[in-house]
Amino acid sequence: MTEEVKLIGAWVSPVSLRVELALKLKGVKYEYIDEDLSNKSPLLLKYNPIHKKVPVLLHNGKPIAESAVILEYIDETWKGYQLLPEDPYERAVTRFWVKFIDEKCNATLWRACWSEASEQEKAIEEARENLKILENELKKGKKFFGGDNIGSVDIAAIYIAFWVGVLQEVVGISLMDEEKFPVLHKWIEEFINCDVVKENLPPRDKLFAYYQGHKETIYAIASRFYK
Numbered sequence: 001m002t003e004e005v006k007l008i009g010a011w012v013s014p015v016s017l018r019v020e021l022a023l024k025l026k027g028v029k030y031e032y033i034d035e036d037l038s039n040k041s042p043l044l045l046k047y048n049p050i051h052k053k054v055p056v057l058l059h060n061g062k063p064i065a066e067s068a069v070i071l072e073y074i075d076e077t078w079k080g081y082q083l084l085p086e087d088p089y090e091r092a093v094t095r096f097w098v099k100f101i102d103e104k105c106n107a108t109l110w111r112a113c114w115s116e117a118s119e120q121e122k123a124i125e126e127a128r129e130n131l132k133i134l135e136n137e138l139k140k141g142k143k144f145f146g147g148d149n150i151g152s153v154d155i156a157a158i159y160i161a162f163w164v165g166v167l168q169e170v171v172g173i174s175l176m177d178e179e180k181f182p183v184l185h186k187w188i189e190e191f192i193n194c195d196v197v198k199e200n201l202p203p204r205d206k207l208f209a210y211y212q213g214h215k216e217t218i219y220a221i222a223s224r225f226y227k
């Protein structure tokens with residue numbers, strides 16, 4: 001039976017990009033369906049009725065949602081390039097860092113980008129503290145969180161490259177100066193220059209223009225979240 005793989009994603013979404021990178025690294029052929037998040041399609045609502053968010057992977061018609069779960073599914077389903085290590089302890093450590101990136105780094109980076117001015121300073125401080133923890137983790141001498149090659153923690157951490165850039169270009173705040181975060185700066189540089197990342201990142205100017213154009217909408221969403 002020929003398999004059918006579809007990804008419901010959004011080009012502006014870093015979590016959607018995570019799944020694309022994982023599929024590309026594995027060499028899985030897939031159909032990409034770009035979602036308009038301001039007018040969600042019946043397809044997205046059908047396949048992710050609980051969260052109503054991208055990304056959703058459809059494998060032979062069966063949906064899987066939540067990018068961290070999808071990354072593990074991809075790693076378990078297709079052999080070849082390994083996203084998570086083999087060893088159970090190392091796998092647990094990998095899951096720990098993906099969770100840390102999602103629950104700590106992304107949440108504070110998002111708030112640093114989009115909360116109201118009165119809240120922003122605190123959010124920026126919290127984001128810096130979390131990034132420092134990651135900086136120290138990478139200082140242990142690894143090129144990537146995954147070791148010599150990118151793994152699921154690097155893919156998850158695409159958030160950082162993404163939001164730090166948006167903060168700088170769109171919001172006008174420099175979150176991670178190179179002197180204080182030399183290791184993470186080097187990581188971003190190495191990461192965005194990996195072929196698979198370079199080929200799949202949306203064009204920088206287009207991405208920043210999108211966030212610039214949608215600033216007010218995103219501020220409005222953020223103010224609902226953070227009250």
Ligand SMILES: N[C@@H](CCC(=O)N[C@@H](CS)C(=O)NCC(=O)O)C(=O)O
Nearest residue numbers: 013014015037053054055066067068
């Ligand atoms: N925890 C989810 C987050 C998914 C998520 O926040 N997706 C955003 C795009 S980056 C979305 O679909 N937003 C639409 C909405 O919130 O209505 C994951 O990792 O997949």
